[in-house]
Amino acid sequence: MNSLRKKLDKLKPHFTEGGRFSKLRSVFEGFESFIFVPDKVTFKGSHIRDSIDLKRTMTVVLIALLPALLFGSYNTGLQHFRSVGIEATILQSFWFGFLRILPLIVVSYVVGLGIEFIAAQIRGHEINEGFLVTGLLIPLIMPVDIPLWMLALATAFSVILGKEVFGGTGMNVFNPALLARAFLFFSYPAWMTGDKVWTEGLTAGQNIVDGFSGATPLSLCAAGETAKLPSFMEMFIGTIPGSVGETSALAILIGALILIVTGIGSWKIIVSVFAGGLGMGLLLNLISANSYMELPFYYHFVMGGFAFGAVFMATDPVTASQTETGKWIYGFLIGVLSILIRVLNPAYPEGVMLAILLMNVFAPLIDYYVVQSSIKKRLKRAKIAINT
Amino acid sequence: MNNQEKEPMFSAKNLKLFTAPLGKENPITVQVLGICSALAVTVKLKPAIVMALSVMIVTAVSNLVIAAIRQYIPDRIRIIVQLVVIATMVILVDQFLKAYVFDVSKQLSVFVGLIITNCILMGRLEAFAMGNKPWPSFIDGLGNGAGYGMILVIVAFFREFLGSGTIYGYPVMQKLGVYSAGYENNGMIILPPMALIFVGLIIWLQRSRNKSLIENK
Numbered sequence: 001m002n003s004l005r006k007k008l009d010k011l012k013p014h015f016t017e018g019g020r021f022s023k024l025r026s027v028f029e030g031f032e033s034f035i036f037v038p039d040k041v042t043f044k045g046s047h048i049r050d051s052i053d054l055k056r057t058m059t060v061v062l063i064a065l066l067p068a069l070l071f072g073s074y075n076t077g078l079q080h081f082r083s084v085g086i087e088a089t090i091l092q093s094f095w096f097g098f099l100r101i102l103p104l105i106v107v108s109y110v111v112g113l114g115i116e117f118i119a120a121q122i123r124g125h126e127i128n129e130g131f132l133v134t135g136l137l138i139p140l141i142m143p144v145d146i147p148l149w150m151l152a153l154a155t156a157f158s159v160i161l162g163k164e165v166f167g168g169t170g171m172n173v174f175n176p177a178l179l180a181r182a183f184l185f186f187s188y189p190a191w192m193t194g195d196k197v198w199t200e201g202l203t204a205g206q207n208i209v210d211g212f213s214g215a216t217p218l219s220l221c222a223a224g225e226t227a228k229l230p231s232f233m234e235m236f237i238g239t240i241p242g243s244v245g246e247t248s249a250l251a252i253l254i255g256a257l258i259l260i261v262t263g264i265g266s267w268k269i270i271v272s273v274f275a276g277g278l279g280m281g282l283l284l285n286l287i288s289a290n291s292y293m294e295l296p297f298y299y300h301f302v303m304g305g306f307a308f309g310a311v312f313m314a315t316d317p318v319t320a321s322q323t324e325t326g327k328w329i330y331g332f333l334i335g336v337l338s339i340l341i342r343v344l345n346p347a348y349p350e351g352v353m354l355a356i357l358l359m360n361v362f363a364p365l366i367d368y369y370v371v372q373s374s375i376k377k378r379l380k381r382a383k384i385a386i387n388t
Numbered sequence: 389m390n391n392q393e394k395e396p397m398f399s400a401k402n403l404k405l406f407t408a409p410l411g412k413e414n415p416i417t418v419q420v421l422g423i424c425s426a427l428a429v430t431v432k433l434k435p436a437i438v439m440a441l442s443v444m445i446v447t448a449v450s451n452l453v454i455a456a457i458r459q460y461i462p463d464r465i466r467i468i469v470q471l472v473v474i475a476t477m478v479i480l481v482d483q484f485l486k487a488y489v490f491d492v493s494k495q496l497s498v499f500v501g502l503i504i505t506n507c508i509l510m511g512r513l514e515a516f517a518m519g520n521k522p523w524p525s526f527i528d529g530l531g532n533g534a535g536y537g538m539i540l541v542i543v544a545f546f547r548e549f550l551g552s553g554t555i556y557g558y559p560v561m562q563k564l565g566v567y568s569a570g571y572e573n574n575g576m577i578i579l580p581p582m583a584l585i586f587v588g589l590i591i592w593l594q595r596s597r598n599k600s601l602i603e604n605k
Contacts, residue, residue, distance in 0.1 A: 147570055149570070183576065186576040186579065187575050187577070188574070188575060189575060
């Protein structure tokens with residue numbers, strides 16, 4: 001480590017202002033701070049620079065995503081072997097799935113980071129670490145069979161038009177990973193919906209065994225076939241068809257614990273999303289007009305992307321509400337809308353993506369009213385104090 | 389404008405009336421007028437070209453007519469007079485389209501009629517034709533129609549090419565054989581929101597090349 005530090009120190013002058021490679025400064029800084037804690041200190045005033053910078057925050061989120069990724073790999077293999085009717089060990093399934101998911105991750109990172117690097121050089125900004133998480137989130141919310149060029153296109157779309165035009169990391173209105181998914185959802189619906197896309201090899205017309213449909217729990221519900229649903233426990237553990245990382249509520253729960261314990265993800269948002277889902281679910285249970293509405297409310301938490309969206313998407317600090325009261329409102333409405341879209345809109349079996357993107361738009365408005373009402377309250381208090 | 393000297397028909401000033409709306413004073417990308425129809429008729433190239441020509445003719449001729457009678461229009465009812473002129477022109481164009489290119493006329497549906505409400509028209513009549521001679525007004529109308537049409541055709545070109553894989557109805561993508569390589573048409577580009585994004589991209593491109601268009605903060 002020491003020799004590496006010395007080498008970096010030797011190289012550093014070339015990358016500072018006036019050096020030979022000063023144009024590539026942000027690339028150098030990006031790699032340097034990836035390995036070492038940044039040595040920047042503040043000079044004036046009483047501010048303290050926390051060494052937990054963006055990069056380290058992002059690393060924690062990546063660690064929190066690992067359980068979902070590992071389980072996703074296993075489940076991809078499991079679903080594949082089930083569809084062709086072959087008995088496979090856990091390790092075989094995992095390895096098969098891992099090899100299928102790896103290209104998705106590589107494409108998403110290469111395209112996204114490539115654009116971020118170029119944009120940072122043009123603007124003279126630091127390299128934006130924000131993409132470290134987005135780059136892993138994108139493959140986790142895709143069906144495994146998505147063609148790679150579509151993934152690359154969607155990643156480029158979301159990074160350029162969702163992020164860079166607004167000014168880069170920290171300025172985006174929408175969650176970039178969800179934007180990539182929404183782009184594909186509306187551009188190539190044949191690859192993003194239906195029963196075939198969720199299991200490896202089905203779109204290529206592979207022979208499947210009798211009785212395997214590949215339908216996700218949500219599409220079963222949307223078709224009114226709630227009797228065919230897998231058991232609650234099965235859906236909780238996640239051995240069901242679905243997007244790569246979203247199936248296992250258990251793996252997501254582990255990730256959620258990591259985020260909450262380290263204080264990186266806002267527990268208020270996570271809790272309020274579930275509260276919103278619970279409220280809406282109970283309301284629909286009360287109405288019970290069809291078999292979907294009669295479904296116990298807690299089933300919604302383990303089906304589709306609800307848990308994944310609540311833990312990893314809604315908590316995105318950039319696009320969520322910033323105020324503490326705002327976070328409760330923001331999360332609650334995401335939960336309500338997700339279930340509402342799922343159950344009542346036949347065109348969209350899953351509502352989490354659209355609910356979060358819609359609330360992303362409203363987050364600044366929620367913040368505005370929370371701040372205004374706080375100002376009003378304090379003003380009132382101050383007036384009473386003066387009058388008495 | 390009151391000089392009695394006779395100006396040559398294609399003086400530099402008059403030519404500028406035509407070229408300015410194509411670039412720095414473009415009705416769509418700079419003044420952000422006429423966006424609705426730009427979103428609605430740009431799915432395919434053919435309707436977009438027909439729409440562009442229609443708007444060009446309507447703006448030019450209404451400008452000419454209003455400029456010719458501008459001295460006699462009572463100030464208080466000028467908007468109504470302008471509307472009557474525009475509506476007459478639009479109906480003429482509409483009937484012409486129905487007679488000669490019926491299929492396109494059907495595709496454009498209400499949007500030909502809605503040229504009446506296109507902000508570019510009223511804007512040019514109020515801002516230019518009411519205070520200028522007929523000939524410069526005619527050129528101004530032609531220029532603004534062309535500036536509008538130019539953006540329409542650019543957007544329609546990309547939307548048809550990427551969304552349907554054709555150019556002016558000719559199946560380019562199919563001839564190139566990209567479908568067998570796994571390529572698919574982008575379904576989102578056919579939806580109106582994508583036209584807005586394309587217009588946005590053109591605005592971005594224009595402003596990055598022409599810094600004087602960027603507003604001071």
